[in-house]
Amino acid sequence: MRRYVQTPGPIGRFSELSLAQRAGPLDLLYTGYGLLVVAVVVASYVLGAFGWLPDDPQAINVGLINAPPFTSGHLLGTDFLGRDLQARLILGIQAYFLPGLLAITISLAGGSILGVLAGYKGGWFDTIITYFDNLLDSFPRLVLILLVIAAFKPDIYYVMVVVGITGMPVIANLIAGKIAFLRQMSFIEAAHALGLPAHTVVLKHILWLNCRALLVIQATLGMAEAILVETSLSYLGFGVQEPTPSWGNMVQAGANYFLQGNFWPSTAPALAILATILGLQLLGDGLNNLLEGKRRK
Amino acid sequence: MSRTILEVTDLRKDYSQRRGLISMLTGQERVIPAVDGVSFYLRENETVGLVGESGCGKTTIGRTVLRLTDPSSGRIVFDGRDITKMSRAELRPLRREMQMIFQDLDAGLNPRMRVRDILREALTVHERPRDAEIAGRIRELLEQVSLKESKLTNFPSELSGGEKRRVGIARVLAVRPRLIVADEPTSALDISIQAQVVNLLRDLQKNLGLTYLFISHDLPVVELVSQKVAVMYLGRIVEMGLAENIAHQPRHPYTGVLWSSLADKQTTEVTRRVTNVAVERERRNWGVFDFEQPASGCRFAPRCPLYKDKGRPAICTDPASEPQLRDVGHGHVVACHFA
Amino acid sequence: MKFAAVKPVSRVLARELAVTALLLLGVSVVVFAILYLAPGDPLNVLLEGQSPRSELALGMREALGVPRTWYGQYAAWFGKMLQGNFGNSIRTGLPVLPELARVGVYTLTLTLGSLVLTLLIAVPIAVHAAAHGGTAGNTAATLVAYVLSAVPVFWFGYIVVYVFIHQFGMFPLISGTAAKQEHAWLYFLVPIFVLGIASGTLSEMIRHLREELSRVLAEDYIRTARAKGAPVWRHAFKEGFLIPVTEIMSAKIPFLLGGAVIVEQVFNWPGMGRMAWQAAQDRDFPVIMGIALVAAAFVRTGNLVQRVIFTAVNPRASRE
């Protein structure tokens, strides 16, 4: 039984409705949670960068190994060497934040350029860029990264360049799709007919006005992807090495104890990964419904 | 008599249909002559109607004349200057004097911009007016297209069909054009709104001295607004002359078929000779007829009532004697052996 | 008319094969570029199987007429590859290709198995959402899918392994080869279960299938089908279900292969993933290069199959 109610009085106009009124309750929830996660991540990065941590992440305390959460002095307990988990989790963000930003910057910049070339210029560009997209999509990302690791023994930033490059096709396709949508309603042709120069059409009308929402959404999803890749790598032992903490190597370190029934050292970082990636994906979806409206164009 | 503002001679435009990567490499392209040698001229403050079925090339002419697509050959002279080969940069200042109203109501209306910003951008494309002046100009434009001031803060998605068309026209008027190519300006609108837009376009022509190339398949409207009408068939003009002659004394059989297809005979007395369109072969996504291999000789022969009545005369399908436009009295031209 | 329908399909098939070949060529160029640019000259190691560059080796190489220019090296490398010679593993000295063939089967079953499992979860949720719109149950299911897609697959693996230790007392060291144990088939399915649930592709699959099916159900020809009293499913099946499913499967194979590397690590599963990890660890170029090429070939094959199904189903595509 679905209920529809019309409030009496004058009918509001869509343009005057605030963003919140326009969105459905679910979208607000998703976006809210997502923004909370982003805030926590940024805050943790700042704390970690300046070293304002609740405890010394490296301080080994043999007497207090694998302490459960809420033991005195250690809100989130300690790991297998008695180091404070909360501090290590906060510091663990360092491994993702900047590399993640690098990856999404490359994806957004490269994707936008390719997308505009394919959509706006079209013709040969379209064919070449579609080929390039399919080529990049052919590699499982992790396998390609392992190849790069084997070849260059790179640090995290090299890896994030690869993640950035492999993220370009998705964005290029979305932007080309958006341009096709505008072209199909003769918008592009009308802009040229009026005499608008190409750079205005591309930068202002296409990228800024019609694609900014899309780019923000892809940035959040891109960050989630970067974190996923980095945690997998550090789990495999290629990311940040002990004793510097990263969520991936913390989960890995706690593995043996996990199998003996002491879950917490491995679960805490895993939940941190889960909460962050879930937050970013929900934020992406929520923003999409809010800014783009239901139609996915 | 008013000056000639636009003169088009032997305009040709071919579309090549590329199909995917492989065929591009192997060069299999199907070339379709959308516009196959068209010549006409437009006199200032006059309206020429361009009619024909979908796929006859009338829309392509509209876009080619404004150099929105580049012609394959032929000459386009606007206001005495040959713009056929002009570069984008050279063309830009001229661009303001010749504008286009698109069939799609949303053309030119960025879904993310409010009406005020759309008009402001149009006003600042070619000039740099001060803010006060812009507000004044916007009010003036609203009056010209009789649009309420309250609409300025709306997004295009909140406007009705009629309002979208008015904003579209205001956006074009902002650059003070002299020639407007109107491509099916009324076909996407309801009847009552169509009438408003037709009246509006005629008022603008009177007040601003505009010249229209009025492209439409809505024959009564074309008859009403145009002094001269050109009838197009498969990329060629088959008949051109004063609107009333075209409607009431058509010399080309196709013009007769076109006007007779007007379901009710309110407007014209031409006896209704509906041809049995047995040859309605569909050419995939290109007009109604098999375009690549146009019948040799006169292209209309397969559907032509005269051709059947006169016992399929050879001259009609003789490739050497494709009928050319010839004058049949005070400027009325027709391309038919038996006109 | 029937015969004409067959001819173009084969023509389109040829086109798809050509595109796939072109892409595989591109893949080999990318892989070659990475190896060529890498310090330590992995390429020459590959070509002659000797230790990396040293003065003596350089002279020797001149004498043997090893190509100097990069395209010469590419041609040599590509030529050897075509004969199936992917070079030998630095660690084990064994030829790479036969090794890959032996372990490839495990990764194949793991990937395809988990792909099918993810589909089995995604399809009902998507179909229900498309047919009945956002009911409470459906929103909950989609949210659960979101959470599952965000779960780190290795952690989820630990949980499953832990449950096993409690249930069956122990977990085989190499789960893939535990044929003798009485729960052998169970150990075989566990990694597939883990990757199927936590591969991170669940929410994306649901969204794609739901959107495509909703779009098709709103098409004019479905309304005509309902108007003529015909079953909607018979009309909506091809464009609304078959094509989106094959699309999403082929699109998600790369992600599942990536996930396989992790799951094989968690479960000591003897597949290409673990081998890739090992190769990356020891900078064993021939192996990791071989794996990258085989994985890319696998992805392209998946895409080819999807393109063929699309062409067979969509009459217009086969006429192009």
Next chain:
Amino acid sequence: MDAGTLLAIENLRTYFYSRAKRAFIRSVDGVSLGVARGETLGIVGESGSGKSVTALSAAGLVTAGPGVISGRVDLHSNGTRRNLLDGLENYARFTEQDGRVMAVEKDERGWRKHSDRLMAGVRGKEIAMIFQNPRSALNPYSTIGKQLVETIRLHTNFKGEREAKERAIHWLERVRIDSPGLRFDNFPFGLSGGMCQRAMIAMALSAEPSLLIADEPTTGLDATIQSRIVDLLAQLKTETGITTLLISHDISVIQRLSDRIAVMYGGTVVETGRAAEVLAPGATARHPYTAALLASIPSAETIRRKSYLQAIEGEVLDTIDVPRGCRFYGRCNRVTEAIRENCAGIEPPLAEIAPGHKVRCWLYPAAGKA
């Protein structure tokens, strides 16, 4: 409703909901229409007038929420009288505030199942439909022959593969498609708009329905092709005597095919009557909207004198912000001081001003109910 009526729609209301404006889109707001056996009723109206939604509601094809909320649709065919909206009140309830529906509760899934059960054997068999933009209304993944055979095997006793195909080709001939044997195996994208529409007409009529609903059959086609399709519909009507509910915004199409005409505006019927009375050039008594609509089309006279069209001012009503009084009051040019207060405040009833000719306007109150 006399015995001759085939379909009787009574006080039909179909609403949709605009989430952005938090208000109802009152597409069909109390429509009553009757179609006599063998007759063609033409419904004409501009976009948003509710003409298509009325037809879709009668055939139970409305999917968006809340959809049909009240009314009756009685179908009198082969001896039985059935209400196609029977039991609607169990699934849809609404509350009104001073005469206007402000809240609706509807069990959409429940109603859809119930309606599909009610319509089993009716939709497609008794009532067949053809739509606009024929090429997108046919299944692009199967040939027109197969789609035709599907209908025949569903609704007629030509069950066998071969005899169904023969029957299909027979119908392709009746709709005058050239070389039907060849066209049988064509896909919709390989046919012209006109050919697809003929295939759809064949598909609808092959089920030998009692009622054909044609929703904008000529929209999206070229002028010359449009008149061919109109000729075809006229010929098939004389050949089969099929009862037709024709919906179009093109007045000339309605004039040529309809026996009786209903003019719709803002979700209600503003005028019904015999074609000669309603849309004939000379007819006198006429609803201001109908008169203004006819005046909007350039007549020979207007063209010869190049005079201005009598365009109706203002925009088409968007049926969300529905005014209190007469829906056309905002754009009406025949409001006199005597009736202005009524026009603005009270919606006029659909009153009979001549046998069979009804008008919803305060200019003609005498004959109508107060």
